Amino acid sequence: MSKLQQPTGILNEGDQLRAHLAECERALASLDAQRAQALLRNAAEAHRLLDKLRAAGADVRAEAARWQTVTERMVKDAERIVNAAGGTRSFVALRSQVAPQLDEPWWALEAIVAARRRRLIRQAIAGFAILAAIGLVGFLLRDVLFPPNPVGDAIFAAQSALQQGDVSRALQAIEEGLQAAPNHPTLLTWKGTLLDARNDPAATAILAAARAGMGERDYLLERSQVNLLLGRYERVVADMTYAIERFADPADAYMMRATALEQQGNLPQAIRDLEAAAAIAERIGNDALFATARVRMGMLLQVAPALSLTPAP
Numbered sequence: 001m002s003k004l005q006q007p008t009g010i011l012n013e014g015d016q017l018r019a020h021l022a023e024c025e026r027a028l029a030s031l032d033a034q035r036a037q038a039l040l041r042n043a044a045e046a047h048r049l050l051d052k053l054r055a056a057g058a059d060v061r062a063e064a065a066r067w068q069t070v071t072e073r074m075v076k077d078a079e080r081i082v083n084a085a086g087g088t089r090s091f092v093a094l095r096s097q098v099a100p101q102l103d104e105p106w107w108a109l110e111a112i113v114a115a116r117r118r119r120l121i122r123q124a125i126a127g128f129a130i131l132a133a134i135g136l137v138g139f140l141l142r143d144v145l146f147p148p149n150p151v152g153d154a155i156f157a158a159q160s161a162l163q164q165g166d167v168s169r170a171l172q173a174i175e176e177g178l179q180a181a182p183n184h185p186t187l188l189t190w191k192g193t194l195l196d197a198r199n200d201p202a203a204t205a206i207l208a209a210a211r212a213g214m215g216e217r218d219y220l221l222e223r224s225q226v227n228l229l230l231g232r233y234e235r236v237v238a239d240m241t242y243a244i245e246r247f248a249d250p251a252d253a254y255m256m257r258a259t260a261l262e263q264q265g266n267l268p269q270a271i272r273d274l275e276a277a278a279a280i281a282e283r284i285g286n287d288a289l290f291a292t293a294r295v296r297m298g299m300l301l302q303v304a305p306a307l308s309l310t311p312a313p
Helices: 013-029 033-055 061-076 078-084 088-098 109-140 150-163 167-180 185-197 203-214 216-230 233-246 251-264 267-284 287-303
Strands: none
Touching: 013 033, 013 061, 033 061, 033 078, 033 088, 061 078, 061 109, 061 287, 078 088, 078 109, 088 109, 150 167, 150 185, 150 216, 167 185, 185 203, 185 216, 203 216, 216 233, 216 251, 233 251, 251 267, 251 287, 267 287
């Protein structure tokens, strides 16, 4: 295996490790065929040196943190790295040449790429089949299956508007729903939360009426759903933390908080929340929520495979 030439200033294996880490970071910042090859060689050598120094009792906590960031980035950019190396065959040949005995998730990047592609294909096929079936049934039984639903229609229109960043259109959709159902607590929660996002003083009374009409737990969950769409993640975390502390079996609150934490970039805590949600759902027999939590947790672990989990409180 070829090694880095040691420039002036590299005195020991700790310096060598830091040099290899720096080369990995440079390669990841601007990938091409040459840098992809350098990335693999430096990554293999950094892995070897880090294990060796740990075994010798050296304090490599700072280097270990840098190394975790490098491997997470390699997994995230797996397809880009494989393509830069010349495709799957070229990447596998290069990987086998550099360190054929190395067995780490971040090393077999072609397997990660293949798994992601298979998952996308399966999702696309399943999605097309489901849409076709729903479309056929909906067409044949549209009057029976889809009676007028002003509340559902208003919320759906508001969700679509918020996904496009249009708060005014979302508020208009909710107002139209309230014309048909003036005291519906879900619509009031939506209206109050949207107005609160605009710092409208009328929001306080509207939200109080909504809370009284639907109960504290459902109210907090619904308000958090709106705040998620508004990008007010800190409010979602606060509301769901309160719900987790106050209510029994708060699997739904853990799920909602995990979504907000993921959007904030706090993947370790998001994974722990999903783990807690799955445990509660399994205990109370909610199979659908259990499966959803486990799938989402698996997806996040693919993004951050090196994260160390501890049981959630």
